[in-house]
Amino acid sequence: MKTIIEPFRIKSVEPIRMSTPAERAAWLAEAGWNLFRLPSERVVIDLLTDSGTGAMSSEQWAGVLRGDESYAGAPSFFRFARAVEDLTGFTNVLPTHQGRACERILCELLLRGRTTPSGRRPVVPNNAHFDTTRANVEHGGAEALDLLTDAGRTPGLVAPFKGDMDLARLEALLAARADDVPFVMITITCNTNGGQPVSLANLRAVRALCDRFGKPLILDACRFAENAWFVKQREPGQAGRAVRAIVREQFDLADGATISAKKDGLVNTGGILLLRDPELFRRASDLLILTEGYVTYGGLAGRDLEAMAVGLGEVTDDDYLRYRVRSVEFLGERLLAAGVEIVRPPGGHAVYIDAAKLCPHLPAERFPGQAVACALYEVGGVRSCEIGTVMRGEPAPMELVRLAIPRRTYTQSHVEYVVEVVTEVAARAATLPGYEIVEAPPALRHFSARFRPLNAT
Numbered sequence: 001m002k003t004i005i006e007p008f009r010i011k012s013v014e015p016i017r018m019s020t021p022a023e024r025a026a027w028l029a030e031a032g033w034n035l036f037r038l039p040s041e042r043v044v045i046d047l048l049t050d051s052g053t054g055a056m057s058s059e060q061w062a063g064v065l066r067g068d069e070s071y072a073g074a075p076s077f078f079r080f081a082r083a084v085e086d087l088t089g090f091t092n093v094l095p096t097h098q099g100r101a102c103e104r105i106l107c108e109l110l111l112r113g114r115t116t117p118s119g120r121r122p123v124v125p126n127n128a129h130f131d132t133t134r135a136n137v138e139h140g141g142a143e144a145l146d147l148l149t150d151a152g153r154t155p156g157l158v159a160p161f162k163g164d165m166d167l168a169r170l171e172a173l174l175a176a177r178a179d180d181v182p183f184v185m186i187t188i189t190c191n192t193n194g195g196q197p198v199s200l201a202n203l204r205a206v207r208a209l210c211d212r213f214g215k216p217l218i219l220d221a222c223r224f225a226e227n228a229w230f231v232k233q234r235e236p237g238q239a240g241r242a243v244r245a246i247v248r249e250q251f252d253l254a255d256g257a258t259i260s261a262k263k264d265g266l267v268n269t270g271g272i273l274l275l276r277d278p279e280l281f282r283r284a285s286d287l288l289i290l291t292e293g294y295v296t297y298g299g300l301a302g303r304d305l306e307a308m309a310v311g312l313g314e315v316t317d318d319d320y321l322r323y324r325v326r327s328v329e330f331l332g333e334r335l336l337a338a339g340v341e342i343v344r345p346p347g348g349h350a351v352y353i354d355a356a357k358l359c360p361h362l363p364a365e366r367f368p369g370q371a372v373a374c375a376l377y378e379v380g381g382v383r384s385c386e387i388g389t390v391m392r393g394e395p396a397p398m399e400l401v402r403l404a405i406p407r408r409t410y411t412q413s414h415v416e417y418v419v420e421v422v423t424e425v426a427a428r429a430a431t432l433p434g435y436e437i438v439e440a441p442p443a444l445r446h447f448s449a450r451f452r453p454l455n456a457t
C-alpha cells in the first residue's frame with residue numbers, strides 16, 4: 001500500500017474547542033496580537049512548538065503508574081539509565097528537567113572562569129546554536145559561533161544534509177585558534193535552519209578534526225532519531241542499516257551529549273546529559289545536585305523517568321519515523337503546491353513559511369512574520385511561531401513562520417485543515433496589515449510584547 005497512515009490508534013482524546021474568526025479577532029486583540037499570550041483553549045490547531053507537546057503511548061502511561069518515587073536509587077532511574085545506555089552506549093547518564101539544564105551544567109564545567117592564552121573570549125563552534133544553547137554559551141563568557149555550510153544558509157535550496165558543519169571553516173578556526181576552543185558542538189537535527197539533518201560522513205569528519213586538535217565533541221542530540229531516519233533515507237550506503245545502529249554510531253562519535261527529551265524522548269518534560277569522561281561526569285553530578293536534584297532523579301519524578309525509558313525505545317521504530325517525517329513533508333509539499341514559499345526541503349519537525357516572500361509590502365520593521373502568524377490564527381485558529389525580526393530583536397536575515405508538528409498528536413485531516421488555512425492567508429497576503437510594538441520587555445521580547453496592527457486604532 002502506498003498510503004502512509006498514522007501508526008497508532010487513539011485511546012484517549014482531548015476536545016478541540018472550535019471558534020469563529022470573529023471570536024478569534026477579539027481574542028487576538030485581548031492578547032495584544034501576541035500568540036504566546038493566548039490561552040491554549042482558544043487555539044484550534046496548536047503548532048507553536050514540538051517541544052513537550054506530543055502524545056504519550058499507553059506503554060508510557062503504564063510506566064507512569066509504575067514510577068517509583070524513592071528519593072535515591074529508585075528502580076525507575078535504573079530502567080531509564082539502562083534504556084539510555086542501550087540506545088547511546090553511554091554509561092555516565094544524568095537526568096535533568098529539560099535540555100537547557102544540561103547546557104547550563106556543561107557550560108559551567110567547560111567555560112566558566114576559563115581564560116585563553118590569546119586573552120580573547122573562548123569560542124564554541126556549532127553547525128548552528130539553538131537559542132538556549134547560544135544563551136548558555138554566552139552566559140559562560142564564550143562566543144557562540146555558527147558554521148553552517150552555504151547550502152545550509154540558503155532556504156530555497158534543496159539539498160539532503162543542510163545541517164552539515166562547514167568543515168573548511170571549522171578546520172580554519174581550529175588551526176588558527178585551537179587554544180581558544182574548549183569544545184566543539186553539533187546539533188542533530190539542526191533546529192535553527194529548519195530541522196535539517198547532519199550526515200554521518202559530516203559527523204565523522206568533525207570527529208576527525210576534533211581528534212586532530214584534541215577537542216571534545218558534544219552532540220546537541222534533541223532530534224537524534226529524526227536525524228538517523230534522514231541518514232537512512234538519504235545517505236549513500238545507509239538504507240540497509242537499522243535506525244538504532246545509526247543512532248548508536250551518532251553517539252559513538254561524541255564525547256558527550258545534551259538532550260531535550262521533550263523532542264525525541266517522546267515525553268512532556270525531561271532532559272539527559274551524557275559525558276564519556278569520568279572526572280567530568282563526577283563534577284557534573286555535583287552541579288546537578290546543587291541545582292537540579294539528586295543524581296538518580298535530577299529534578300524529575302520517578303514516573304517521568306519511566307516515561308522517558310519507554311519513549312526512547314518507541315522513537316526509533318521505523319513505522320513511527322516514516323509517518324513522522326512523511327507527515328511533515330506532506331505539509332511542506334502541499335504548501336509548495338499552493339504557491340507558498342517555505343524553507344526547503346521540509347525538516348524533521350516543522351515547516352517554515354517564508355513570510356518575507358508572502359508579504360513583500362511589509363518591511364522588517366513592520367514584522368511580516370507576525371502579520372502572517374496573526375492571520376493564520378484569525379482565519380483558522382492555527383497557532384504558529386514567528387521566527388524573524390520580532391524574535392531576533394533586530395532586523396533578521398529571514399522572516400519565517402514556523403509550523404512545528406507535535407509528535408503523534410494530530411491526524412492527516414488536521415494537517416489538511418492547516419493547508420487550507422495557510423492557502424487562504426496566502427490569497428489575502430497582500431492586504432495583511434503590518435504591526436508595531438506598543439510595549440515590550442528589554443530581553444526575549446517575543447514572549448510577552450504587545451503589538452498593534454497599523455490599520456487599527
Ligand SMILES: *Cc1c(COP(=O)(O)O)cnc(C)c1O
Pocket residue numbers: 051098099100101130132133187191220222259260261262263270271
Ligand atoms: C529544545 C532544544 C533545546 C533546549 O531544550 P529544552 O528542553 O527546551 O530546554 C536545545 N537544543 C535544541 C536543538 C532544541 O531543539
